[in-house]
Amino acid sequence: MPATSPTDGNPGDTGDPLAGLHDALLAWLPTQRWFPAKGRVVAGLRTVSHAVVSAPGETPTVEHAVIGVSFADAADTGGSTEERYQLVLGVQASPPADVEYAVIGRRGEDVVYDGLADGRISRLFLSLITENATRGPLRFVAEPDTEAPIVGPGRPLIGEQSNSSVIYGERAIMKLFRRATAGLNPDLELHRALGRQGSHEVAPLLGAIEGEIDGEPMTVAMLQTYASNSADGWSMAAASVRDLLAEADLRADEVGGDFAGEAHRIGKTVAAVHLELAAALGTHPLDARGASEIEEWMLERLDRAAAAVPGVAEQREAIAAVLRGVSAAEPSTLQRIHGDLHLGQELRTPTGWLVIDFEGEPSKSLADRVRPDSPMRDVAAMLRSFDYAAFHQLSEWEQSADDPDPQLERRAQEWADRNRSAFCDGYAEATGTDPRESPELLRAYELDKAVYEVLYETRNRPSWVSIPLRSMRRLLTPAGRGER
Ligand SMILES: Nc1ncnc2c1ncn2[C@@H]1O[C@H](COP(=O)(O)OP(=O)(O)O)[C@@H](O)[C@H]1O
Ligand SMILES: O=P(O)(O)O[C@H]1O[C@H](CO)[C@@H](O[C@H]2O[C@H](CO)[C@@H](O)[C@H](O)[C@H]2O)[C@H](O)[C@H]1O
Numbered sequence: 001m002p003a004t005s006p007t008d009g010n011p012g013d014t015g016d017p018l019a020g021l022h023d024a025l026l027a028w029l030p031t032q033r034w035f036p037a038k039g040r041v042v043a044g045l046r047t048v049s050h051a052v053v054s055a056p057g058e059t060p061t062v063e064h065a066v067i068g069v070s071f072a073d074a075a076d077t078g079g080s081t082e083e084r085y086q087l088v089l090g091v092q093a094s095p096p097a098d099v100e101y102a103v104i105g106r107r108g109e110d111v112v113y114d115g116l117a118d119g120r121i122s123r124l125f126l127s128l129i130t131e132n133a134t135r136g137p138l139r140f141v142a143e144p145d146t147e148a149p150i151v152g153p154g155r156p157l158i159g160e161q162s163n164s165s166v167i168y169g170e171r172a173i174m175k176l177f178r179r180a181t182a183g184l185n186p187d188l189e190l191h192r193a194l195g196r197q198g199s200h201e202v203a204p205l206l207g208a209i210e211g212e213i214d215g216e217p218m219t220v221a222m223l224q225t226y227a228s229n230s231a232d233g234w235s236m237a238a239a240s241v242r243d244l245l246a247e248a249d250l251r252a253d254e255v256g257g258d259f260a261g262e263a264h265r266i267g268k269t270v271a272a273v274h275l276e277l278a279a280a281l282g283t284h285p286l287d288a289r290g291a292s293e294i295e296e297w298m299l300e301r302l303d304r305a306a307a308a309v310p311g312v313a314e315q316r317e318a319i320a321a322v323l324r325g326v327s328a329a330e331p332s333t334l335q336r337i338h339g340d341l342h343l344g345q346e347l348r349t350p351t352g353w354l355v356i357d358f359e360g361e362p363s364k365s366l367a368d369r370v371r372p373d374s375p376m377r378d379v380a381a382m383l384r385s386f387d388y389a390a391f392h393q394l395s396e397w398e399q400s401a402d403d404p405d406p407q408l409e410r411r412a413q414e415w416a417d418r419n420r421s422a423f424c425d426g427y428a429e430a431t432g433t434d435p436r437e438s439p440e441l442l443r444a445y446e447l448d449k450a451v452y453e454v455l456y457e458t459r460n461r462p463s464w465v466s467i468p469l470r471s472m473r474r475l476l477t478p479a480g481r482g483e484r
Helices: 019-031 097-102 119-130 186-196 233-246 260-281 288-308 316-323 376-400 406-431 439-460 466-476
Strands: 042-052 061-071 082-092 103-107 110-114 138-142 164-168 172-176 205-213 216-225 283-285 333-335 346-349 352-355
Touching (some): 019 103, 042 205, 097 110, 119 216, 186 216, 233 346, 260 346, 260 352, 288 316, 439 466
Antiparallel strands (some): 061 082, 164 172, 283 333
């Protein structure tokens, strides 16, 4: 299979098969949910690698490419000026009508489109995985000792995603990682480790696609069992909050959609994942050096957020003092963790909860995402998510009303407290360690997450930035700290 090397992306450079498409790609990228840099100033685009994956004569032609997007504003991203993304492209003169929505542009007579929209391409990838095939630079690998799913076309998952997935007949789901990074993706790595540990808390892994970048291995995609009949924790929690806010006279425990039982079960599930990850990949004591390293990452992120958001800059010193609480913490341990846990990363199946998406925070480098950290980071992230579920509806209402309704605010806080507390109870029951017994550590991690969220919302959902800003104020107010 022909594979082309990097070029400078000059449209006149005939060595780059994507050169004529650069403008079309620059217009298309910001329309994609997975493209995280919507608010940033794009300076240019180049083709990092390109290869044809389909066999000669196969229709459509399938290409795999990595593009590098450079930005004019490197300041708030830790100085990186280029981010790399993976594309799977379908190329055909007259593609079927159902891929029209995924068209990127034209190359000569051909239409070039997002390949995952085409069931023929997702079907090809699934069959290549079951055959352990190699095509060009891509290696398709079935997970040993797993049952091959029935091969058929996949349907693209529509929804909020940092990557792009296709679902195969409610049997399997394949995720194409959009960020192109050298190394083993932690989502694949941790699913593999947990699967081999016999975990019931993750969907079994079925296979992967591996490629290469800068002469090093890179995870292209991951295939896992699809949990049919599942609902995600965010939708369930949001429905519970809606019920409570609609019932002015009932307490959270009296409303039909009370979520506390589920929050308790989620606490136990997260605890089980932590215990399994520790057993599979080990633990280290959190010593003074480790604590000061963690504080440094937190402070560095705080400075980026302060540079971008005035509400954070005003509170910088007070926030920094709380983040330094990591050093004051009781002896504790570091281990591999989930790294970006929230209610949307939990799936309720008929038999219990599954945890998905172990990739870590999308904006962090791979080295930072695989660094052992305190399990408290995941606990704090879940507590933040209960706050989000409780207050997202109010924050939307408040945009159209003059004043916040104190009665509704109290009820939302009641929901958050009840579910945060049920989660901690479940976690403590399964691990024997109650996270609330390390208040400084928990508060530092919660505040660090809120700082991340302020930056995330400013870039992606500005109308939601009031949710983490409100929590930030609560975490800095002595009276608010005790609320769990
Ligand atoms: N094993 C699975 N079974 C059923 N649905 C899944 C599974 N894994 C992911 N999903 C669905 O796909 C969505 C996106 O998955 P996720 O791993 O969070 O992707 P991303 O990294 O792109 O955010 C989830 O919100 C969930 O709805
Ligand atoms: O799931 P992703 O890996 O894409 O995570 C990113 O997006 C999340 C939003 O979808 C974001 O989570 C934040 O919003 C959630 C509600 O939508 C809330 O439950 C979380 O607590 C909050 O952090 C996540 O931070 C981001 O990395």
